[in-house]
Amino acid sequence: MLDLERLRALHSVATYGSVSAAADVLHVTTSAVSQQLAKLERETGQKLLERNGRGVRLTDAAELLVAHAERILSLVEQAQSDLEAHRGSVVGQLTLAAFPTAMRGLVPASLRRLNADHPDLRVLLREEDPLRSMPLVSRGDLDMAVVQDWNNEPLPLPDGLQKGVICDDVADVVLPPDHPLAGRDEVALKELAGDPWISSSPDSICCDWLMRTLRAVDSEPRIDHQAYEFATQLSLVAAGLGNIILPRLGRCDVPPGVVVVPLKEPLSRRVYAVWREEAARRPAIRAAVTALRSAV
Amino acid sequence: MLDLERLRALHSVATYGSVSAAADVLHVTTSAVSQQLAKLERETGQKLLERNGRGVRLTDAAELLVAHAERILSLVEQAQSDLEAHRGSVVGQLTLAAFPTAMRGLVPASLRRLNADHPDLRVLLREEDPLRSMPLVSRGDLDMAVVQDWNNEPLPLPDGLQKGVICDDVADVVLPPDHPLAGRDEVALKELAGDPWISSSPDSICCDWLMRTLRAVDSEPRIDHQAYEFATQLSLVAAGLGNIILPRLGRCDVPPGVVVVPLKEPLSRRVYAVWREEAARRPAIRAAVTALRSAV
DNA sequence: CGGATGGTTTTAGAGTTGCTTCATGCTGGA
DNA sequence: TCCAGCATGAAGCAACTCTAAAACCATCCG
Structure with missing residues (x-):
């Protein structure tokens, strides 16, 4: 045998x-x-x-x-x-990863609820960019990953994985206090062509996306600065060094002076949970998806 | 896992x-x-x-x-x-059972040929009635069984098994020297209604079949005697104690005096090899079937 | 050419697994 | 009530499978 x-x-x-x-x-x-x-x-x-x-x-x-x-x-x-x-009951262990923003704005509340509803489920959590987390789900090191894509660029789903939509997350532009368009109710992305921009971690899915999105309105986008955390990026904006695109999910307090302006053609990203299709019927997976959705 | x-x-x-x-x-x-x-x-x-x-x-x-x-x-x-x-090559081990007559008339030649063609295949052989051998194939104790059924009663094949026809085996009636119909070229079964009969082992598939077959021509068949081996049965016939149905496959010399008479409506049994369907593609199985067929 | 490098296989030893034997527990029928 | 049949538990032993370390092998590069 x-x-x-x-x-x-x-x-x-x-x-x-x-x-x-x-x-x-x-x-x-x-x-x-x-x-x-x-x-x-x-x-x-x-x-x-x-x-x-x-x-x-x-x-x-x-x-x-x-x-x-x-x-x-x-x-x-x-x-x-x-x-x-x-068996039906939600027990055992679930290993979960989420991308940074979700980790702050979405996961904590979901996890509190999941723990409350299912005290016998042990959830192991870690922060991981979608580009890294999805292969980890495929190979079995993770049971589930919270990932996102942007409305102008669908996320390619590896073979053998399934996804479920959690929510949509709209992003706004954040401008320095002295920016000429700082007083506007809304702004179109192409009006900002030529401005300097600030991006997050250079090898993350967000940075890639920012580059490609700006290129649609500006043949040579200037991504001059890079910082890992939104709070740091906002300080750079406050100092007048450039603009950022700031998703509403997990948004922290913006420093005085900087201006958050909605976009005319809204950029939004869609948040998904992904898991192996063989595990689709695990109650722990179903419960986690439910908890993530209900936390929005 | x-x-x-x-x-x-x-x-x-x-x-x-x-x-x-x-x-x-x-x-x-x-x-x-x-x-x-x-x-x-x-x-x-x-x-x-x-x-x-x-x-x-x-x-x-x-x-x-x-x-x-x-x-x-x-x-x-x-x-x-x-x-x-x-791999293609016929190697390893094959466990085979055959019903008694095939064991004598069919298997020896087949096996010699199989050994000659595939010296690396080790065949383990045992004698077993179909009623016992087929469950052994299902449970995996045997890889293949040689079984038979009669043209008036198809063999029920257990789930998960496959069969392949090896040959047909015609049976004749054997009568004592002093039987009134001993001189005939052929005889109909119903002409023998009322005669005493000799059967083989009482819990074998052959005995069951003999009983049911005779019942079609004789409401109260007289199966008076029972002996395991055909040679013994033939001695009983020679002594004038009853008739037997004798398959041509594996027939041994008949004692002087007894008469072998073909039947008008021939009774024949069909010989099959059976194996698990999961094992159908094993080269050893294919080779064994081929060897059995070519020995006829 | 020869050593560094990235990769696989071999060997020895330790820990774990899974079997058998023997003992025990439980149930239904004489 | 005792016995036969079936299932489970504990102890001991053999076999397995891991790790660590060393040997091996092909390629790359100075």
């Missing part, structure tokens, strides 16, 4: 391309994975890996087995999920 | 009705099965078995899990089978 752990090891090698990457995902040493695969080769009587340069390559037999393993492992997770659903 | 061995234990309990029966099928002690199931309960966090009289009963959660397990275990065996098929 084939062993599930071994199939999983092989599957991970196929997915992540090397023994060491697989070991990483499975949280064991490469030695363990290597030994498991050697045993799998003995059991099946077939060569599964061959050395290929510094790494390994799967043989045809291994590819065949991986195709089966994929279906088998998926069925197994579905079985677990169904079993939890049958 | 659920463990396949544990799922299999649960599945066996569901299929065979008790922990001890399951242990029997899995070739371990009841204690081992009991411990595995206890562990499975801890892992899933749900009660799976409850005591019921002297035995156990599955809970709803267990039934749910069994339904999943069925699909998972089937996929796993298919994967193994596919993997062997991919």
Whole structure:
């Protein structure tokens, strides 16, 4: 009888391309994975890996087995999920990540409610940008991630994941006190072409998006400054160094003087929860989605 | 992660009705099965078995899990089978049973040929009546069984098994030397109504069939004698104690005096090989079927 | 050419698992 | 009430599977 752990090891090698990457995902040493695969080769009587340069390559037999393993492992997770659903009660452990703003403006209230409604569920929380959190959900290190996309750029959802909408989050422009348009009731983005801008963390999904959005109205957008936190960014705005786009979710107090102006064509981002489709029926997942939605 | 061995234990309990029966099928002690199931309960966090009289009963959660397990275990065996098929070469071990006549008239030649063509395949052979061999194939104790049915009574095939026709085997009537119809070229069964008959082993498929077949021409068939081997039965016929129906397959020398007479409406039985459908693609299974067919 | 580098396999040893045996508990029928 | 049948629990032993460390191997680069 084939062993599930071994199939999983092989599957991970196929997915992540090397023994060491697989070991990483499975949280064991490469030695363990290597030994498991050697045993799998003995059991099946077939060569599964061959050395290929510094790494390994799967043989045809291994590819065949991986195709089966994929279906088998998926069925197994579905079985677990169904079993939890049958139990009905929300218990156990849920590992959750959220992007920074949600972490402040959305998650705390949701989590308080989730804890109150389901005291036996242990939620482990961490802050993570969508670009990083979604692969972690796929590989099983996270059960759920709170992510967002912008209305002008839909988020690509990795295979095997499902998403549910949590809410929409409108963003405004924040201008320095002495900005010529500071007195306006609303402003169009292209009126701000040529202004200097302040962005958040350079390798985050937000920064990418800001660049592409400004490019639509300004061939050479000036993103002159960068700061991780909105509070810091607002200080820079107060000092007259540039504008920012500030989502309403998780907004903190703005310093005196700076002006928050709504956009004529509103920019909004949509907040989602994502999870593995095999886990869709877990009561803990359902409860977390409900809690996130009700906190808005 | 659920463990396949544990799922299999649960599945066996569901299929065979008790922990001890399951242990029997899995070739371990009841204690081992009991411990595995206890562990499975801890892992899933749900009660799976409850005591019921002297035995156990599955809970709803267990039934749910069994339904999943069925699909998972089937996929796993298919994967193994596919993997062997991919390898192509006929190696490993094949456990085969055949009904008594086939054991003598069909299997020896087939097996010699199979061994010659595939020296690396180890075939384990045993004699077993179809009524017993087919459940053994289902439960995995046998890989293949050679069985037969009669043209007037198709064989019911258990769920999950497949069959392939090997050959047809015509049967004649054997009459004592002094029988009034002993000189005939052929005879109709109903002409023999009222004669005494000799059958083989009382709990075999052949004896059942003989009874039902004779009843079609004789409301009160007289099955007066019983002997396990055809050679013995023929001696009884030679002694004038009754008639027998003798299949041509595996026929041994008939004693002097007794007369073999073909039937007007020939009775024939069809010989099949049966195997688990999950194992259908195993090269060893294919090779064995081929060898059986070519030996006819 | 030769050492540094990134990756895999091998080996030895420790901890864990899972089996068997034996003992115990529980239920239903003689 | 006792016995037979079935399930569970504890102790001991064998097998497994992990980690750590070292060996091995192909590539890259000075």
